[in-house]
Amino acid sequence: xxxxxxxxxxxxxxxxxxxxxxxxxxxxxxxxxxxxxxxxxxxxxxxxxxxxxxxxxxxxxxxxxxxxxxxxxxxxxxxxxxxxxxxxxxxxxxxxxxxxxxxxxxxxxxxxxxxxxxxxxxxxxxxxxxxxxxxxxxxxxxxxxxxxxxxxxxxxxxxxxxxxxxxxxxxxxxxxxxxxxxxxxxxxxxxxxxxxxxxxxxxxxxxxxxxxxxxxxxxxxxxxxxxxxxxxxxxxxxxxxxxxxxxxxxxxxxxxxxxxxxxxxxxxxxxxxxxxxxxxxxxxxxxxxxxxxxxxxxxxxxxxxxxxxxxxxxxxxxxxxxxxxxxxxxxxxxxxxxxxxxxxxxxxxxxxxxxxxxxxxxxxxxxxxxxxxxxxxxxxxxxxxxxxxxxxxxxxxxxxxxxxxxxxxxxxxxxxxxxxxxxxxxxxxxxxxxxxxxxxxxxxxxxxxxxxxxxxxxxxxxxxxxxxxxxxxxxxxxxxxxxxxxxxxxxxxxxxxxxxxxxxxxxxxxxxxxxxxxxxxxxxxxxxxxxxxxxxxxxxxxxxxxxxxxxxxxxxxxxxxxxxxx
DNA sequence: GGCCGAGGCGCC
DNA sequence: AAAGGGCGCCTCGGCC
Numbered sequence: 001x002x003x004x005x006x007x008x009x010x011x012x013x014x015x016x017x018x019x020x021x022x023x024x025x026x027x028x029x030x031x032x033x034x035x036x037x038x039x040x041x042x043x044x045x046x047x048x049x050x051x052x053x054x055x056x057x058x059x060x061x062x063x064x065x066x067x068x069x070x071x072x073x074x075x076x077x078x079x080x081x082x083x084x085x086x087x088x089x090x091x092x093x094x095x096x097x098x099x100x101x102x103x104x105x106x107x108x109x110x111x112x113x114x115x116x117x118x119x120x121x122x123x124x125x126x127x128x129x130x131x132x133x134x135x136x137x138x139x140x141x142x143x144x145x146x147x148x149x150x151x152x153x154x155x156x157x158x159x160x161x162x163x164x165x166x167x168x169x170x171x172x173x174x175x176x177x178x179x180x181x182x183x184x185x186x187x188x189x190x191x192x193x194x195x196x197x198x199x200x201x202x203x204x205x206x207x208x209x210x211x212x213x214x215x216x217x218x219x220x221x222x223x224x225x226x227x228x229x230x231x232x233x234x235x236x237x238x239x240x241x242x243x244x245x246x247x248x249x250x251x252x253x254x255x256x257x258x259x260x261x262x263x264x265x266x267x268x269x270x271x272x273x274x275x276x277x278x279x280x281x282x283x284x285x286x287x288x289x290x291x292x293x294x295x296x297x298x299x300x301x302x303x304x305x306x307x308x309x310x311x312x313x314x315x316x317x318x319x320x321x322x323x324x325x326x327x328x329x330x331x332x333x334x335x336x337x338x339x340x341x342x343x344x345x346x347x348x349x350x351x352x353x354x355x356x357x358x359x360x361x362x363x364x365x366x367x368x369x370x371x372x373x374x375x376x377x378x379x380x381x382x383x384x385x386x387x388x389x390x391x392x393x394x395x396x397x398x399x400x401x402x403x404x405x406x407x408x409x410x411x412x413x414x415x416x417x418x419x420x421x422x423x424x425x426x427x428x429x430x431x432x433x434x435x436x437x438x439x440x441x442x443x444x445x446x447x448x449x450x451x452x453x454x455x456x457x458x459x460x461x462x463x464x465x466x467x468x469x470x471x472x473x474x475x476x477x478x479x480x481x482x483x484x485x486x487x488x489x490x491x492x493x494x495x496x497x498x499x500x501x502x503x504x505x506x507x508x509x510x511x512x513x514x515x516x517x518x519x520x521x522x523x524x525x526x527x528x529x530x531x532x533x534x535x536x537x538x539x540x541x542x543x544x545x546x547x548x549x550x551x552x553x554x555x556x557x558x559x560x561x562x563x564x565x566x
Numbered sequence: 567g568g569c570c571g572a573g574g575c576g577c578c
Numbered sequence: 579a580a581a582g583g584g585c586g587c588c589t590c591g592g593c594c
Contacts, residue, residue, distance in 0.1 A: 227589070227590090228589085228590075229572095229573060229574075229589095229590090230573095230590090230591095245573075245574080246573080246574075247573085247574065247575085248574090248575080266574080266575080267575090269588095269589095270574085270575060270576065270588080271576090273587090273588050273589075274575090274576070274586095274587065274588060275576085297585080298584065298585065299584085300583085300584065300585095302578085302584065302585070303585095304584095304585060304586075305585095305586075306586090307586090307587095308586095308587095309576075309577085309586055309587060309588090310577095310586090311576090311577055311578075311585070311586070312575085312576040312577040312578090312585085312586060312587080313576080313577075314576060314577080315576095315577090337578095338578095382582080382583095383582070385582085385583075386582035386583045386584095387582055387583070388581095388582045388583095469581075472581080473581090476581095476582065476583065477583070477584090479582095479583080480582080480583035480584070481583080481584090483583090484578095484583065484584065513577070513578065514577085514578045514584090514585095515578070516578080
């Protein structure tokens with residue numbers, strides 16, 4: 001039996017399946033099956049299912065208790081391939097890919113929808129491209145053409161790795177959505193009560209917030225709404241203090257009795273509105289928080305979640321993430337992921353040598369370039385990655401450049417390419433749109449017209465030899481993109497490898513946040529899971545970046561409560 | 567009523 | 579003169 005099969009939902013509720021040959025074309029008859037789940041269950045030897053959209057098919061398989069080994073998501077691959085080819089804006093649906101292949105009119109993509117609170121994974125939306133059926137033979141044609149397009153990529157093998165890894169990521173995301181994050185509503189309520197005090201009838205502010213608001217008003221000598229920035233700025237002005245904003249870092253530099261209760265209010269207010277009682281009501285069911293993870297969320301390849309703010313859970317609220325009885329959470333955090341990735345992609349000898357050890361990377365960098373000052377070393381590295389151009393950043397960057405010239409040159413070159421509107425790619429070939437990181441050309445930025453090129457068209461003072469602010473924003477974006485995006489490439493491989501190991505266990509991947517993964521497993525599996533994470537990290541490092549000395553160590557904690565991991 | 571940008575802040 | 583990247587999501591206020 002061929003290892004690759006293609007699958008397409010058919011009109012009338014059934015599904016078509018067929019075996020694929022090495023060229024990606026049909027290698028057998030198209031078989032009509034009445035039931036999707038049975039069609040997959042009866043073919044356990046299939047090692048990779050090719051389908052149009054993981055989100056369309058896989059939740060239904062999971063709901064029936066079925067998992068697949070691998071998949072290939074045609075529409076996700078289409079997005080990555082279009083980007084690699086410098087055609088970011090073009091419609092990405094399988095129907096659009098087919099139309100391009102055949103030279104017909106290309107249908108536009110549907111507008112994206114967001115999930116309602118607590119909604120299960122979405123399937124079909126009437127009128128969207130998702131509901132326009134693409135016959136199986138046509139889908140296979142698109143797939144075969146995509147295989148040929150991989151061959152024309154800058155690095156074909158890396159591109160194949162990228163689309164395969166992102167498809168694996170989509171399986172992981174669907175499985176996480178299915179599993180949910182263990183969540184104790186009782187603990188959450190206890191934390192809220194401890195921080196915010198009693199709730200008053202009518203849905204107004206809880207006791208602690210009301211008290212802090214009174215303290216703020218008392219400090220100003222008049223009624224002030226601490227949740228309204230304009231009101232706060234006016235109150236400070238009346239007290240003879242000019243502030244440009246009410247951001248915490250700006251407030252904290254002021255000497256005024258309102259500052260302490262104001263900062264405390266803003267912190268608790270945030271928890272109340274974003275992760276308070278109504279959040280609990282909306283997002284937690286039967287002991288699980290179910291956000292919708294999406295493995296294809298951002299330009300850089302980082303994931304996003306839809307609903308529930310799952311990637312922004314405040315540290316104090318993590319006390320509510322509690323393993324089931326007899327189970328544990330294995331919380332694994334990649335150590336200094338971004339500089340290690342920078343070492344791997346730049347091949348800077350000094351940085352690779354430092355990143356070849358599991359010990360604290362920033363400490364080692366500081367000993368080579370910053371007289372042992374770890375904080376300065378960390379700021380310098382992050383400044384290089386984020387494009388910091390002021391203050392101590394410049395001085396630190398110079399020190400970094402002396403000792404790690406290739407690493408700094410790598411991100412500098414990415415920034416230059418971004419400013420000049422050239423394509424910038426991650427290590428595996430994910431490609432940044434040429435205009436990303438700035439507003440659309442021709443629109444306005446901060447009320448000032450933005451020019452369409454680097455000729456200083458933003459109306460501000462033009463310095464010869466330097467790019468416009470719009471172009472510089474693109475440069476910063478591109479500089480960060482190569483590191484953040486290549487890190488995302490690596491984490492996809494990591495998740496894919498970890499998923500394969502966990503497939504033989506009861507363990508479930510339940511959470512992923514850029515450089516951190518949580519596995520929920522029976523107590524007796526924790527040792528195996530910890531080992532699996534280490535092995536997956538090594539494997540992902542070799543597969544993604546090839547032969548380098550760079551290592552990717554993890555800090556792992558086996559806990560019953562997420563908050564105890566830090 | 568809904569939509570959108572700004573201000574702000576949570577996480578990485 | 580200086581200007582740090584990516585997200586989601588809350589509020590308000592302006593707008594249709």
